Amino acid sequence: MARSLRIVLPVLSTLLVGCTDPPLESETTATATMPPSTMPYDPSMGGGVTGYATGGQEEPTTGPDPTTGEPPPPMCDDALKRCAYEFTYPDMGETSVEVMGSFAPDGWTKGAAMTSDGNTWRVTVPVPWDTAVQYKLRIDGSMTWIPDPNNPDQVDDGFGGFNSVLQPMTCEEFTCEAASCAVEQDGAFDWRDAIIYFVFVDRFNNGDPGNDALTGVETAADWQGGDWAGVTAKIEDGYFNELGVNTLWLTVPMNNTSDDGLGTDGHMYSAYHGYWPTDLTQTEEHFGTLAELQALVTAAHAADIKVILDYAMNHVHVSAPVYVDNPDWFNPNDNGNGGDCVCGAGCSWDGADGERCWFTDYLPDFDFSNQAARDYSVNNAIQWIKDTGADGFRLDAVKHIKMEWLTDLRARVKADIEPMSGQHFYMVGETFTGDKPTINKYVGCDKLDGQFDFPLRMQMAYNVLMRQGTMTELADFFDGNNNYYNGGAAVMSTFIGNHDIPRAIHLAEDTPVWNNQWADGKDKAWNGKPGLPGGAAAFERLGLSFTMLYTTPGAPLVYYGDEVGMPGAGDPDNRRFMQWTNYSGGQTWLLGHIQDLGAIRAAHPALRRGAYTRLGADADTMAYSMAGEGETVWVALNRSDAGKSVGGLPAMALKDELSGETVDGPTVMVPARSARVLVAP
Numbered sequence: 237m238a239r240s241l242r243i244v245l246p247v248l249s250t251l252l253v254g255c256t257d258p259p260l261e262s263e264t265t266a267t268a269t270m271p272p273s274t275m276p277y278d279p280s281m282g283g284g285v286t287g288y289a290t291g292g293q294e295e296p297t298t299g300p301d302p303t304t305g306e307p308p309p310p311m312c313d314d315a316l317k318r319c320a321y322e323f324t325y326p327d328m329g330e331t332s333v334e335v336m337g338s339f340a341p342d343g344w345t346k347g348a349a350m351t352s353d354g355n356t357w358r359v360t361v362p363v364p365w366d367t368a369v370q371y372k373l374r375i376d377g378s379m380t381w382i383p384d385p386n387n388p389d390q391v392d393d394g395f396g397g398f399n400s401v402l403q404p405m406t407c408e409e410f411t412c413e414a415a416s417c418a419v420e421q422d423g424a425f426d427w428r429d430a431i432i433y434f435v436f437v438d439r440f441n442n443g444d445p446g447n448d449a450l451t452g453v454e455t456a457a458d459w460q461g462g463d464w465a466g467v468t469a470k471i472e473d474g475y476f477n478e479l480g481v482n483t484l485w486l487t488v489p490m491n492n493t494s495d496d497g498l499g500t501d502g503h504m505y506s507a508y509h510g511y512w513p514t515d516l517t518q519t520e521e522h523f524g525t526l527a528e529l530q531a532l533v534t535a536a537h538a539a540d541i542k543v544i545l546d547y548a549m550n551h552v553h554v555s556a557p558v559y560v561d562n563p564d565w566f567n568p569n570d571n572g573n574g575g576d577c578v579c580g581a582g583c584s585w586d587g588a589d590g591e592r593c594w595f596t597d598y599l600p601d602f603d604f605s606n607q608a609a610r611d612y613s614v615n616n617a618i619q620w621i622k623d624t625g626a627d628g629f630r631l632d633a634v635k636h637i638k639m640e641w642l643t644d645l646r647a648r649v650k651a652d653i654e655p656m657s658g659q660h661f662y663m664v665g666e667t668f669t670g671d672k673p674t675i676n677k678y679v680g681c682d683k684l685d686g687q688f689d690f691p692l693r694m695q696m697a698y699n700v701l702m703r704q705g706t707m708t709e710l711a712d713f714f715d716g717n718n719n720y721y722n723g724g725a726a727v728m729s730t731f732i733g734n735h736d737i738p739r740a741i742h743l744a745e746d747t748p749v750w751n752n753q754w755a756d757g758k759d760k761a762w763n764g765k766p767g768l769p770g771g772a773a774a775f776e777r778l779g780l781s782f783t784m785l786y787t788t789p790g791a792p793l794v795y796y797g798d799e800v801g802m803p804g805a806g807d808p809d810n811r812r813f814m815q816w817t818n819y820s821g822g823q824t825w826l827l828g829h830i831q832d833l834g835a836i837r838a839a840h841p842a843l844r845r846g847a848y849t850r851l852g853a854d855a856d857t858m859a860y861s862m863a864g865e866g867e868t869v870w871v872a873l874n875r876s877d878a879g880k881s882v883g884g885l886p887a888m889a890l891k892d893e894l895s896g897e898t899v900d901g902p903t904v905m906v907p908a909r910s911a912r913v914l915v916a917p
């Protein structure tokens with residue numbers, strides 16, 4: 237193709253402060269580098285950078301200001317509200333006591349196991365708002381079901397006995413039951429159980445050297461040989477099962493251009509990232525054939541692993557037949573004032589312009605107000621599901637398309653896919669911003685199941701990796717974040733790393749390589765690239781952030797290579813080829829830690845589906861519980877470089893699922909840069 241003539245902007249040393257909607261308040265600093273809202277789309281970043289248009293709500297030297305721009309506390313319908321209620325029963329030497337009852341849909345069959353301190357059996361259960369609950373106690377796992385001897389309220393149980401009655405209650409601090417968009421169906425996967433691994437296909441594993449053609453740009457921006465055969469080999473080797481992930485997100489499968497294109501950093505790029513689709517009906521030949529993609533999905537399913545395809549719907553490459561044949565299906569690259577309509581250069585990234593602007597002058601932008609264009613695109617997406625058997629989509633740059641595209645796709649999925657599969661088709665979107673209302677706008681049972689939780693990532697990077705601000709701020713953030721999206725029905729994907737931000741390990745170093753959690757790391761992407769940190773501390777801090785992700789609501793995401801703390805600055809340096817061997821001590825520890833977390837999360841459904849309750853927080857520590865599915869898990873974290881006492885836990889012996897140790901509540905010692913994930917022994 238002809239080289240782009242687009243103007244390349246210099247790197248600017250400005251950052252956004254207090255930016256919500258509309259943005260554009262800015263301030264210059266000497267230390268941080270952030271794209272301003274006028275920065276054009278960097279095609280090498282595959283859509284992610286577009287979020288900077290409304291992102292960057294944090295001021296990097298002081299951290300987020302909880303007094304500005306925060307949404308109100310979580311709200312939900314009364315039907316979804318739950319009050320924590322503690323059932324007790326005197327310990328008279330029983331081996332087990334469970335509360336069975338109407339507090340949950342399956343409460344009469346699953347119950348809630350009580351734990352004893354030697355004197356009293358206890359369990360705290362979320363009970364429905366303002367609703368009477370009938371219950372019984374099941375003793376020693378036997379058929380002996382008795383009413384609560386300490387509760388005089390009883391009703392006939394219809395079998396000649398009595399149920400105890402807990403009278404309707406309300407409470408000041410309630411939790412919101414996570415309603416689900418998914419149709420309840422036997423055998424259907426519950427997406428709250430997902431642990432997602434982002435396989436950046438070109439950079440993961442080369443299974444077929446025969447498809448490795450180069451575009452001829454610098455190596456870091458050229459194809460590097462990874463392919464679907466390589467992913468299948470790793471599935472069959474058991475790498476993902478051992479890691480404990482059960483969902484793979486694969487980069488865009490559609491055929492991309494073999495041409496190069498100019499990035500905003502002045503470097504030429506190939507389409508190795510997958511975000512320059514040309515023929516939407518064909519597979520990318522560097523990744524393999526449709527048969528090879530089908531084989532990947534088949535191998536994944538055989539290993540109990542779901543597959544999510546990245547789907548880029550906003551634009552195509554200028555060489556795309558659909559553009560050549562139907563130019564009227566695309567927004568003109570014309571701002572109506574005699575100039576181009578490139579995002580940030582002739583048109584705004586935001587508002588109505590943000591939906592019609594071209595990311596670059598070689599990426600024509602679909603006009604989805606055109607019914608024929610929308611039908612074509614939605615049909616194409618549906619066809620990819622049918623052809624591959626994929627279980628979900630990761631949807632790119634959703635705030636740059638018309639909402640109707642999303643609602644059309646969801647309706648088609650419900651009509652054409654789910655009745656055949658008997659499974660809920662998961663759709664997670666990317667809206668790179670710190671503005672929660674903007675993210676939430678696209679989440680709903682008729683739209684996306686969830687989005688990537690960028691605000692959570694930034695908050696966690698700031699408080700845990702960089703050790704800035706206080707853990708109390710992080711606890712406050714969680715209080716306002718759990719149940720925020722779609723009233724608690726969303727399945728958000730929580731993460732600490734992805735392909736559009738510098739590798740997380742560098743923010744966790746003793747002296748972070750960037751002092752701004754929003755830094756894009758482009759300043760070191762080509763020169764002065766960071767290396768692997770030595771020692772253990774950075775790996776332990778990154779491990780602590782994964783402990784949080786695996787023990788709080790949402791579907792955690794692992795960006796390939798983060799399980800071994802791979803180094804890398806901004807794009808493309810954050811996409812180095814996967815390191816498979818020669819791990820340092822820190823890397824080996826982190827890999828084992830993430831494997832352990834996967835096993836712990838699998839063993840404890842409360843971590844996946846339970847309700848979060850804050851137990852306490854201070855400058856360096858934080859404690860919370862996850863309760864549901866008949867169990868409670870308590871988590872105590874310490875980001876400090878010294879051991880700390882963490883209180884607020886139950887006054888009983890507790891088993892630490894991470895270390896295997898048994899410790900005594902209510903206050904436990906948590907070693908430096910670590911956590912305890914505690915259960916009744």
Ligand SMILES: [Ca+2]
Nearest residue numbers: 444445461463
């Ligand atoms: Ca290859």
Ligand SMILES: [Ca+2]
Nearest residue numbers: 491492493521
């Ligand atoms: Ca291609």
Ligand SMILES: [Ca+2]
Nearest residue numbers: 591592601636
């Ligand atoms: Ca668009």
